[in-house]
Amino acid sequence: QVQLVESGGGLVQAGGSLRLSCAASGSMFSYYGMGWYRQAPGKQRELVATITSGGRTNYADSVKGRFTVSRDYSKNTVILQMNSLNDEDTGVYYCNAGFGSSRYWGQGTQVTVSS
Numbered sequence: 001q002v003q004l005v006e007s008g009g010g011l012v013q014a015g016g017s018l019r020l021s022c023a024a025s026g027s028m029f030s031y032y033g034m035g036w037y038r039q040a041p042g043k044q045r046e047l048v049a050t051i052t053s054g055g056r057t058n059y060a061d062s063v064k065g066r067f068t069v070s071r072d073y074s075k076n077t078v079i080l081q082m083n084s085l086n087d088e089d090t091g092v093y094y095c096n097a098g099f100g101s102s103r104y105w106g107q108g109t110q111v112t113v114s115s
Contacts, residue, residue, distance in 0.1 A: 002026050002104040004095045009109030012085055016113075020080040022095030022106060029076040032097040036069060036080045038111070040091040048093070049080060062088070085113045 008020040020036070035050040049069040050058045057069050068081040078095060090113050095106040 002028070002032065002097050002102075004097055004104055004106035006093065006095045006106045006109040009093060009111045011112045011114060014086050014113055014115045016085055017081070017083045018085065018111060020082065020093055020095075020109060020111075022078040022080075024076045024078070024095075024097060026076075028099065029097075030073050032099045034069075034071060034078045035096040035098070036078070037094045037096055038089075038091040039094070039108075040088075043091075045094070051078065082111075085111075087113050087115045089113050 003025040005023045006020060008018060010018060012018050031053050033050060033052050036048040037045050038048050039045040047060055048063055049067055051069045051071050059067060066084045071078045090111060092108040092110050094108045097104045
C-alpha cells in the first residue's frame, strides 16, 4: 500500500509558474512508475506527465516544453515543475503510483490559472 500526498497547488496568473510535489509513503518508491494527471471541470482525467522507476519521462503534447517531471529517490518525492501556465492548465492535479497491476492515487491539488 502506498499513500500519496500532493502539495503546491494554488492560484497563479497566466504566464506564471507553480511547483507541485507528491510525497509517497513506504519503502518501495524507487520501484514505482509515477505520474501526474489532471482533471478540468466537466472533462475527463488526462495524463500530464510520467516518470519511470529509471527516470525516463513522458509528457502530454499540451505540456511539452513547459512542464518538467522529476523524482527524488532520497525523499520519496515526485516534482512537477510547471512554467508558462495558461488557463487550459486549470484543474485538479493528481499524483499516481503504479507497480505491476497496482495503482494508487493521491487526493489531488487544485491549480487555477487566471487570465
